[in-house]
Every structure is written in structure tokens, then in C-alpha cells.
Amino acid sequence: GKSLLVDTMKELFEGNRALFAGLAAETRWDWRRRHPVIQISFSDGVLQSRMELDRRIHDILRINRERLGLVLSPGVDPADVPGNLLDLIRMAHREIGQQVVVLIDEYDKPILDNITDARVALAMREGLKNLYSVLKGADAHLKFVFLTGVSKFSKVSLFSGLNQLTDITLDAEYSALCGYTDADIDSVFAPELPGLDRERIRAWYNGYNWLGESVYNPFDVLLLFRKRRFQAYWFETGTPTFLVKLLTEHRQFTPDLGRIVASEDVLSTFDVDAILPEALLFQAGYLTIASFEELPNQYELTLKYPNHEVQASLNGSLLRSYAGDPSEPGRHTGRLWRLLKAGDVAGMQALFHAFFASIPHDWYRNSPIAQFEGYDASIFYSHFAALGLDIVVEDTTNHGRIDMTVLACGAVWLFEFKVVELVPQGRALQQLKDKGYADKYQARSEPIHLIGVEFSKAERNIVRFEVQTLPAAAAG
Template identity: 50%
Template sequence: MKKLPIGISSLQSIREDNCYYVDKTHFVKKLVDNGKYYFLSRPRRFGKSLLVDTIKQAFLGNMELFKGLYLENNWDWEKKHPVIHIDFGGGVVQDAQDLKEWIIKQLKRHMITYNVSVEEQNNARFMFTDLIISLKEIYKNPVVVLVDEYDKPILDNIDDTEKAIEIREVLKDFYSVLKASDQYLKLVFLTGVSRFSKVSIFSGLNQLNDITLDSEFATICGYTQSELETVFVDRLEGVDLEKLKYWYNGYSWLGDRVYNPFDVLLFFSKRDFRPYWFETGTPTFLVKLFYKYRYYLPNLENLEADEGILSNLDIDNVKIENILFQSGYLTIKDTYNLGDETYYLLSYPNFEVKTSFNKTFLNYIERYGLSHKPESQIYRSIQENKLENLKDTLYSFFASIPNDWYRKNDLDSYEGFYASVVYALFTGSGLNTRSEDTTNLGKIDLTVLYQDRAYIIEFKVVEKDSEGKALSQIKEKGYYEKYTDSCREINLIGIEFSREKRNIVYFEYEKMI
């Protein structure tokens, strides 16, 4: 493979003059041997573009790029195929007309590359069709079509439903060429972040094989634990493997869990634990949806979803869970069956995503007037075990939210808002939190673990004044018993919020052991 800067490759990364190969090329052989039309969804910066480029270079016959890799001795290098590579990853599509012009420009580049001329040069669908047919006739081998980030033009405008639908129709018309060109094609491979329904985007392309949740291709992008420890063994000296796993591993598509390659490569370069992947794209649009639909943030720790939620993103009816999963903020932790239906348990993939996402939730509030970040104060209160300081920090945070902000969002009628904010404060501070923590007698609203101490927290929302029931419920239910064997000290914390006063009206705590 060609030399690539560190941080963009899931197949090969280069640092200075040293090459690190995570050989995924056997997947290319498997794709070609077992089908013709494929679709793969993975989050951003997971190596989709490099995978597409790998397929491209193999079909172009560039054997020298595969020395030492699986394909070197498992590919017919004598047979070369023309490749049409459409990439929607660069830039932002403004509207449907902008998209049409972009597609035509990319098709014209291919015409120059292959020295091909077509009659119609102002209609993307006609140009695409003629280009495929011409390449097949000239090169005497069927054509490979690769589309990278097929959905990005839609996602760029997902918060404008009308514009997104117009862009979708342009793409639908463009992709319709593939079905009609079957006899001229060798392989079609499309990648993207989202899984829009076949009906809405790939109308008629029934043979498209979606390998997103195919266990045989679960590790086609990303690094497995074994690959990490084998390929990067010299880079791991002095690295806390458990901490590395805690920060960056955990993504699952019904196979072995994988690391985000972008995180791993930048960590090796900088030797510092930071949210590298998260910082490349803040999910502000998702946070807005949380407020719009009054979503209960702690649910993200243990979210149940069916195949319908995970498989199809609908522009006309956007589901938060769907976008969170497909964009990499949630991943599959487990599955179970009820009859013939498969259900999925989703949660954050790792510490990086969990902490950073909750910080983003808090930052969205701060846009409306908050001037301080209380996460460090929360952490310090737990670290020093000073619960009075914790009470003051929480009270101060809610007191600093302007009344006008509540009016605009009508959040005083949203019970889950208060618990969601407290959950985000603890989680965003980097503490080990467990929401809806299951016991044999019920669920703890929030458990916070620090060293050998546990903090059992119960939330209540009252109309006006304190009812004093939050702490007593913890004791009556015996929630703390779950941690009596594993923790040296257990603290019970009851918090009540007043809808009318929009703040804490009750904060009591008690040490059990």
C-alpha cells in the first residue's frame, strides 16, 4: 500500500520510516468470491476510505502495493478491471443542484483518466450509464464501482428535512444506474455512516448485500485486541493495556470487539490519552434532538433496540437511537431473541465516547449563559469524599441556568431533564458511573464508583417543596447491598428537584459502611 500519514488507516499506518501492517486484505478476496453488490456502514474515521482504496488498487492490478499481504499470493494480478470511484467524503453539499454538479465533475475526471468520451455530459445518470458501458467495451473486462461515503450529502443536511429529501432523490436517481448495468459490472461496493432503507435510496437494487451486521465481516474495519498486540508490539512498551482498552476498544458489529484505528494511531504518536476521535466531530445535531424529544440521557447506558431501529434511517422520521448507533456513539453490547425477533442491547463503546458525549450535552446548556464547567468540581468532591461540596456544585449549576432557557425549551415539565443533567455531570467528569444499575430489588438511578467507595444516588422530581423520600427509598429497597462485599465504604445520596423552583430542594446523604 502507498505510504499514508499516521491516523487515517485501518489497514496500514506509517510512522516515520517504520511500517505497521494490519492486514485486512483477505476480506477483499472474500467479498469478490462470494458476491457482487455490497454495502457497509461504519462510523467516521474507521478506515472505510482506505478499504475502498484497497479494493480499487487490487482491481487495478497494482501488485507492488500488496507485498507481504494476503492478496499478494491470492489474487489474479494478470486480470485488471476499470474502476469508477465516487467519493462524497470531501466538502459539504449545499443543495440538490450542488450535488448534481459534484457528481458530474467526478464522472468527468474518470472520462479524462480513461480517455473516454460520452455524448451526454449534463445529466449524471446518463453519464454514469454511458461511462460504465464504454469502459466495459474498451477494456474487455467488467467494471468495478466503488462509492465512498454514499450518504454524506444527506447527512450534511439532515436537520433540513425538505432539502435532505431533495438530495436523497438525486442520489436515488444516480444509484438506479447500477441495477440497469448489471451485465457490465464486476463488483459494486458502497460505504457510508448511515443505513438508509434500500427502498429510499437503492430502489430496485434488491441484490445489495448489507454486511454491516454480518459477523463474518465484523472486523473488516478497526483493530482487534489480537491485531493490536501483535502488529504494534514495539509501540506498546510501557503502555497500560487495560487503560488503552478502556479508552478506545469496545466497538462491536456482532463479532470480536475492535478499537477505533484513528484513536490508536494518534495515541501511539502522542502517547497521551485523549478523545481523538470524538474531537473530530461534535454531535451537536444529536444533542439538539435530545432536547427536542425530551430524551432521558441515562437510557443510553442500556438501550434495547430491534432490527428496525438499527437497520433503516428514515429522513422523514429520524430516530435518535438509529443515528447514535450508526455514527458510533453507541455499539452492540449483547443480543437476545424473542421468538423469531432479534433484539440488541446498546451502550457506549468505551470511556472516550461515554465521557465526551456527556460533556457535549453539558456544553450545549452552557451555550445559553453558563460561564463555568463544574465537571472538575464534581470529580474533586468525590475524590475528596466531600459531599457538601458536591451539593453546592449541583445547586450552583442549576441556579446558573437562565429562566429564559427553560421557557424556550419547556424543560421544567420534563422530569428526566434533571436526572439527565446530573448523570451528564458525573459521567462527563470521567467518573465510573452506572445508570439504571440493576439489583435484585429494583434499579438504582445512578451508581458512582471511585476506588473502594460507592455512591448510591436516587432522584425524585417534586412539584414545589421537598418530600424527603429519595434517601429513604434507597434504604427501604436495600439498593446498597449490591456493593457491601466489593466496596469498603458506601454512601447513600437522595436528591429531589422542584419543577417550580427549578433546582434542588432536597439533598441528603448517609454513610452505610
């Protein structure tokens, strides 16, 4: 919803009152003043060199001049990016008689489009810094400046000296500024709801939160209402190849993705030469805020998946990367769903054993992700997460923590994972029983499956898969 917000601001500052007839803005906005608006957007296309970036900026500034009816001042080189923009701002203020509004959409996209090539990304950063540095010296001519983007680059690296910028990302007052709220869905879109499961809409597309009211992804919601089918519309607009590569290189333990704890300054730090996975996941919309704790000098944030779409789609992508063969996981996750519905635990054992056996030996030997201790459990977890199921990792009980709890298909599935090179065989299921982990779920009156899964690093597969099922009557 950021680009739509920028377009709305443009129409407001230009005084196009007719577009807001009957809306709250009609009675709250000062329509007597019309400000010249310079609109800069990098949302279209992919720029692959500094030369292409400078050429794009030149075209953007030319289009703004033509729209405002202004010409370049004598002596100003149109190829001089900062001089060109500064001249445009000064002239717009002088000729139109009102301070200028500058709206910049996707301010960081030229960098992010080249983030896998540090040399090009750094060149893009310097080119954008060259552009944005003008805003500091033009302060007297500016009424309002607004920027949107995916990431938050430090002021030092991209906005040197531009101290008047205020970051509203984690401001409760603006949490619902972009996106649709529950109230929006139930009122504005009420005619679209018949025939769709309201709770499913919430589970699939709601959940984005920035210390205030949660919002729905507008891209998803609008396509759902048009196509009447639940699908990962937003996620499918761009596969996060670089993100998956980064998580693989950092040997990300996938069960931790939905419960990352990080300080506010870590999540707001991003640069070409300092990319933290948790910051990228948060800033790019794959994780959002679950809760926060106020420390003496900052917030500590606990992150989560925003919704079903992101949890299932991201884990599906990770699973394809972790398995070495992109075609394998899709077949296995579909079969896993059918086994869960049938309550077929033996079939589940065969499925996972076959999956680990299908991972190519050379990939297993050469991949960094396959070398860390949590790899096997990550594979196991991401199969369930790719189905968008209700999963609790390190599920707390009064006797300890269950490695993974899955609530699905009218049953409770409790998993304990062990690596036989680290502990004696036979300990996984025994721990589930000894600690009475099933007690927590007895009130649900559903079958409870206790499943001990033991991996061997030497054999690169599951070597023990023990099950004890407590029937619904016994569980209740």
C-alpha cells in the first residue's frame, strides 16, 4: 500500500479536491493551497549500473519539469543530478509561490535489485546518496518530504546530513497507515465477503504489525476479491532468491524463524556490507512484530510470521533450497497433508525417510546448510510449516519443552528430535512419555500422537521413528 499512499499524498498536496468528495480528507484538508509536487519513483524496472541509474534520474527530473511547466535554469547541466534537482526545487518554489513537496517511492530499490553484487550495489548507493543529499540544503524550499522503501539504510550511508528525517516505521500512530484493517475489510469490502471464509481471510493475509493495529496485505486482498481463490499472490510476485541464499549461508535453523528476538537497532540496521538475516526478513515483510518489551534505551522485539501465506511460502522456498532438488519438496508436502488427514503415522515415517534418502550425496557434502546440527530438524519442521499448519516450536509445559507441536486434522502431534551421535538411541519417544508432555493437550479430547524422531549424521537419514498414540478417549 505504500505506492498508493504516495499517489494519494500527491493528489492532496496538488489540491485535487474532487477525488476526495465524501471522504474524511474533504473536510480536514486545506484546499486553498496547492503545492508543487516532485514525484520520484524507482518501482519500475531493474537498473543494473550507475549509468542506468543516473539516466533514470535525469528522465524523472525532466518529466517533473514538464509536468510543472518549468525549464532548466541557464548554466545548469542536466546531467548534474544534484544540481538539476536543486534547481527544480528552487524554481518550483519561486514560480508557483508555494513550498515544494517531494515524494520518493521505493527509494532503495536500485540497491536491493543488485544486492547480490556488492560492487554494483555500492555504486547504486552512492548514486542515490548523490540525489538525496540535495534535500538537506533545500530545506527552506520544502514543505514536506516523504520516502517509502523496503529497507532502512543508515542515515550515514545514504542520507548524510539529512537529520530532519523522521522514521515512522515503528510508530503505533502510523501502524495502520498502509494496508487494510479488520474494520476496513468488514465495512468497505463488505459486498465482497459473501462466499468467502472470513476467518480464513484473516489467517491468510492479516497480521502485519508495527507496534500498533495489525493490517492486511492490500495486494493479496484485492486479488482474492477478484479471483475468489486463496493463493500466495504477494509472495509469488518475486521469489526471495537472495533471502533464501542468505539464510542458507547463515545456516538458519528454520524452526527459529517464527520466534526471533532482536533489539530495535538491529532490525533497523541495513547496509550493503552488513546484511543481517533478521533485519532483512523483517524489513522485507517476511517477519513482523509479535510482541515487544521496552528496555531502558530501546525496544526488544519478538518476531513472527505475519500470516499463513508467508509462513507456508517462505518455508516452501527454504525447503526447496535445503533439499538440493527443487522438485522434491512439492511432492512430499502434498503427500504429508494426506497422511495427516488419514492419521497415518507409519506413512509419515516412510515419507521422511524417502525424502532424506533423495537428497543428492554431492549436494549434501558441499552445502553449508547440511553441515550444521539443526539441519535435519529444519527439514522436518519446514515440511509442516510449508503447509501453513498451526505449529508451536519448543512448546512449554510444566515439565519442560516439546521440540515441536502440530495441531492439525483433528489430532495433536508431539515431536521430539534427537541426534544419535549425541545421545543414546531410544531417548526421543521416552522423553515425551517420561515428561508427560501429552498432559497439556488432554483437554482437547483428540488423539495425541507422541513421535520420537532420531537422526544419524553418519547415515544422513532417520534411524529411529517411534510412535505412541493416545486415543481421544484416553487423551480426554
